[in-house]
Amino acid sequence: MTSxxxxxxxxxxxxxxxxMPRATAPPITGFRAILRRIGAVLLKEVxxxxxxxxxxxxxxxxxxxxxxxxxYAINTQPRDLPTAVLxxxxxxxxxxxxxxxxxxxxxRVVRVARDEQEFDRLLQSGTVQFGVEIPANFERDLRRGDxxxxxxxxxxSDPVASGSALAALTSLTQTALRNDRAIPEQTAPPFEVxxxxxxxxxxxxxxxxxxxxxxxxxxxTMLIFTALAVTRETERGTMETLLAMxxxxxxxxxxxxxxxxxxxxxxxxxxxxxxxxxxxVPIFGxxxxxxTLTTLFIATNLSVGxxxxxxxxxQLQAMQMAMMYFLPNLLLSGFLFPYAGMPxxxxxxxxxxxxxxxxxxxxxxxLKGATLADLRYDTVALVVLMLIAMTIAVRRFRxxxx
Numbered sequence: 001m002t003s004x005x006x007x008x009x010x011x012x013x014x015x016x017x018x019x020m021p022r023a024t025a026p027p028i029t030g031f032r033a034i035l036r037r038i039g040a041v042l043l044k045e046v047x048x049x050x051x052x053x054x055x056x057x058x059x060x061x062x063x064x065x066x067x068x069x070x071x072y073a074i075n076t077q078p079r080d081l082p083t084a085v086l087x088x089x090x091x092x093x094x095x096x097x098x099x100x101x102x103x104x105x106x107x108r109v110v111r112v113a114r115d116e117q118e119f120d121r122l123l124q125s126g127t128v129q130f131g132v133e134i135p136a137n138f139e140r141d142l143r144r145g146d147x148x149x150x151x152x153x154x155x156x157s158d159p160v161a162s163g164s165a166l167a168a169l170t171s172l173t174q175t176a177l178r179n180d181r182a183i184p185e186q187t188a189p190p191f192e193v194x195x196x197x198x199x200x201x202x203x204x205x206x207x208x209x210x211x212x213x214x215x216x217x218x219x220x221t222m223l224i225f226t227a228l229a230v231t232r233e234t235e236r237g238t239m240e241t242l243l244a245m246x247x248x249x250x251x252x253x254x255x256x257x258x259x260x261x262x263x264x265x266x267x268x269x270x271x272x273x274x275x276x277x278x279x280x281v282p283i284f285g286x287x288x289x290x291x292t293l294t295t296l297f298i299a300t301n302l303s304v305g306x307x308x309x310x311x312x313x314x315q316l317q318a319m320q321m322a323m324m325y326f327l328p329n330l331l332l333s334g335f336l337f338p339y340a341g342m343p344x345x346x347x348x349x350x351x352x353x354x355x356x357x358x359x360x361x362x363x364x365x366x367l368k369g370a371t372l373a374d375l376r377y378d379t380v381a382l383v384v385l386m387l388i389a390m391t392i393a394v395r396r397f398r399x400x401x402x
Contacts, residue, residue, distance in 0.1 A: 078342075079105045082108060082110045084110065084128040085133070086112075086116065086132070089135075092139075093142060094139065100172060104171075106168045121374065123155050125370060126363075129154070147192055149192040152195045153198055156200040163203070199368050210281045215359050217271060223301055223325065226257060226260060228315050231312050257303070260298075264302075265298065282367065289371070293362075294362070297354060304325065306393045307392050307396065310397050332350040333355040335359060351381070
């Protein structure tokens with residue numbers, strides 16, 4: 001039988017569907033075909049996004065975080081700034097002036113200094129933003145009409161934080177003793193307020209920004225570098241080789257972090273040198289102390305980044321975690337906005353961020369000549385944060401090994 005001869009029909013009269021050609025639906029063309037293809041790709045992206053929960057959380061969390069922080073935590077005109085007072089005499093007039101000072105809402109007395117050395121140390125360490133000194137014989141000179149002077153020393157290393165408060169002092173001399181009838185009527189103000197802007201008397205923004213950039217750049221680069229450390233090994237398929245080596249998780253972490261400590265130190269040296277040469281930023285403190293505490297800050301950020309590396313499943317997730325952590329560091333540390341002007345809850349959050357403590361350290365050393373004794377609180381805070389991050393990272397890496 002040739003191929004042109006049709007096959008005989010079955011004896012029972014039924015049709016053999018195996019040999020009959022099947023009818024096919026006409027292909028979808030035109031606009032419907034375009035929508036169908038787009039819908040297929042859209043469904044695939046939705047399913048992939050559902051699996052990648054970190055990316056989904058990032059898209060929702062970052063706008064919400066920005067809205068809350070800018071709406072509630074950021075204040076460009078800070079109030080209730082911490083203030084220390086030094087009373088060279090105990091008098092009703094002095095206490096009246098201090099109450100008037102607090103009534104401006106810019107000053108909040110938190111410390112009473114015993115002598116001038118403690119007064120200067122409180123400003124140098126950054127414990128207070130302002131210092132108010134009422135000299136001896138102030139009330140006697142006031143009642144005589146001699147116009148005595150009250151000293152207000154301001155930590156002007158952050159010009160934005162101190163500017164509005166210093167401007168509010170202009171009305172203090174007119175309102176402080178308005179109800180005190182024992183003070184003689186005068187056309188001139190009864191006393192004088194002498195302001196002394198310390199550490200940045202010219203209110204140059206570079207003196208505040210350049211030291212802050214040192215901490216901000218180190219935070220960003222160190223987080224990104226180490227956030228990719230473990231996920232890179234997994235994606236390249238070299239994790240199995242690493243696990244086969246007779247090495248502990250702590251040794252792996254230290255070995256991965258050590259090169260970036262050197263890189264971060266070189267970055268910091270470059271930024272400080274540029275600040276001194278290009279922007280005339282002074283360094284009044286000890287360079288060795290600055291280098292030591294900068295190394296501690298770098299190690300803290302590397303530990304945090306390594307923790308993200310053990311939590312993420314791929315490099316994209318590690319980058320997203322690093323950026324989500326960097327955003328509150330940028331906004332709540334006092335780099336962009338005055339730290340003292342934030343509400344109490346935002347300051348509590350800021351205390352858990354390494355950049356907050358390092359900004360105090362670097363500005364105090366470079367602009368104020370602070371010593372380790374002045375910076376012991378922020379130094380201890382960095383050490384604690386580093387140990388916490390290292391502990392979490394080692395435990396997470398052990399689970400990865402298992």
